[in-house]
Amino acid sequence: MKKTLLISAAITLLFCSCRKESDYVPYIGESHKLAYNTYEEQFTFIWKSISTGYAFWDVDTTDWDAVYNRFLPRFQALDQRHAKGDSVRFDDLYDLYYGIFSNMTDHHMSVVIQNIHPYPADSGKLVLIQPGRREVSQRDYFIELHTDEKKSISSFLDAIESEGYTVLAHESGTFSFYEEAISSNVTYHYILFQLPDGRRVPYLWQSMAAFTPIIRSLGDGTSAGDGAQLLDHWLRAITDTPREQLAGIILDNRGNSGGYQDDLDYLIGSFLNHPVEVMQTRYKEGPGRLEYSQWAPYYINPNKKYYRDITAERIPYVILCDINSISMGEIEPFCAKTALSTVYTIGERTYGANSPLQPYTDINLNYGGPFGDGRTFAGHYIYTSTFEARINGQITEGIGHTPDQQVLRKDHDGSFRPQLDAAFNYISKF
Template sequence: MRKTILLLLVGLFIFGCERAFFEDEPTDTYVSNFEVFWSEFDRNYSFFELKNIDWDSLYDVYRPLAELAVNDDQFFQVLARLSLELKDGHVNVVSPYGVSTYDFANGEKPVGAENVKSHLFSVKQVGGSIEYAELIRQNVGYIHIKTFGGDIGDYEKIDDILEALKKEDGIIIDVRSNGGGSTTKSQTVASRFADKERLYLKVKYKNGPGHSDFTDWDERTVSPEGPFQYKKPVVVLTDKKTYSASEEFVLAMRLFPQVTIVGDTTGGGSGNPILRELPNGWTFRLSSWIAADPDNNTYEGIGLFPDVVVLNKSQNPLDDTDYALLEAMKVFDNQ
């Protein structure tokens, strides 16, 4: 009965692609805002069954807390705690009192940029998204892709970068701490290394009120593009902060015969978030699809495993050695 009533409540609203617009804005109370929040997730969130989450039980826990909230900060804490129950880095609540964010990396600190740069010379920047250089100790190029957000022009310059590094014996592509961005941009880079058209990703969208209501699988392929294909050895560096669109990049790259993935397991964030707005003006995101590799293996909350595992940790807290980078260098020694 509760779910039926809440679905009727959601039916009063009309939502656009990026934010919600209300025909008849409900009374702006903590309870009414909670009902909209819970109902939006109930209808549109994609991972309830995959993660075995009992959303009705969480309603019973958190709605009374919304009723007890006496100020905005307390109400924000209710929504934040509820959102964190999903253990999803694509889910957050944005308010004047803070932003709820799930730490999918479990507090792991990324390798410092200066530690990497001590191995490089002639570092060049491409916009705010990419930098490239040569290794000091080896005839190997290095490309650091900081994000797959930003200007598409940065990623279209991958051809110029590969041309500049063509004399090297191979390339290391570092996507550690890359939190994602656009699938189009990650695919643009990956296409320069493709040997042929390959299926690398499947997605199915949430498309109905039931927790099991999805479209059929939509298949995504990556094909050779650009003036030439890079066929020399490539190592892709990953860690637990490699997330979202950068994981899609890894999904594509690991299919190519000249590529080796080195580092830690990726973050496991595949949700394709959509944005919604509460009656009180606060916004929130929720995951709207399920993604899988070509063999239908989902990686949400699990991540993608590297070919060569390097946890990049040391017993000595003062040891800032970049062990993953050193392991990547060994790959070229064995070529």
């Protein structure tokens, strides 16, 4: 009996030692790893951080384990070269990280790598890989960002005034605002058009999605306060114009580089008559690649500060978007389509950066999001999505919003006008 018990106890102890020790699994907030001695160490830390913290492993087809096996020896070779007294060329390092990141799905992603042992002529040069930018530039309708909207809008106004349209008001400007001690600029054009039939169309072009921080400054006498006045005029023109005089609304998000998610409260919430779920988000809950939280609905509520029930009044709301509408610049038309039945989108399939981010300083939120040194870019800085978003049941990261009516600038010599013409045609005939 005793012998049997002893044998059983020994077997039990033997099995107890069979649990394996995990590898070192970093989470992306471990900024103490920013100083590296070797290229292998730098690569390994970034590889592990992306493995644990990348939000799109469910849709991204990159074989991340194969990346490790393929590239580790090449970084080790760089270390050997450095050990022999040679510096490492920028191009060599760029080619390696381009090979790793260039096909990834996250269209917000921006990878900044510091060359830790640079060739003297390359000193201070940072590797920059933007997989979204690379993919977008290969689309057959790709066209560079239209940079002179002021000139284009002016020539458009000149042209249409000869066609029976009237410009009742035109306010524009570039406005500065501060968020967490960082200064940013946003440009707006608010135009109140009058159609040949006498009805009105309030139009707004915005270079980025900064409605929320700007309109909060209404009346404070700052540059942002001036911008807020412009936005207030656009919203008042929508809410205060009698129905028979209001032909429709135009929000021009072409070239909109993104910004604040809370803008949805104004650009959609102002026209809602009940709360609407416009998208769902989830985040990396653990370090496993497919270890996600549950999907959480994101609701927009009616915003009574500026309010008009455009669905009940059947007022058309046209949103223009193009290949350079990025992030909130494209999430706005996406969500507006979901929330409001009179929304109609015109332009080009958008950029495809459809999932929200938080600043790298919010690294403790979950296992995803931007990480590294976003201030000095020491070691590395990886700008990547904090959440994965699903709109209308689909993950559209890397795909973007496809408008109801496709009008490509590329088919019109890059002209700014045909998409606007399409918007006025739609509203006139609505």
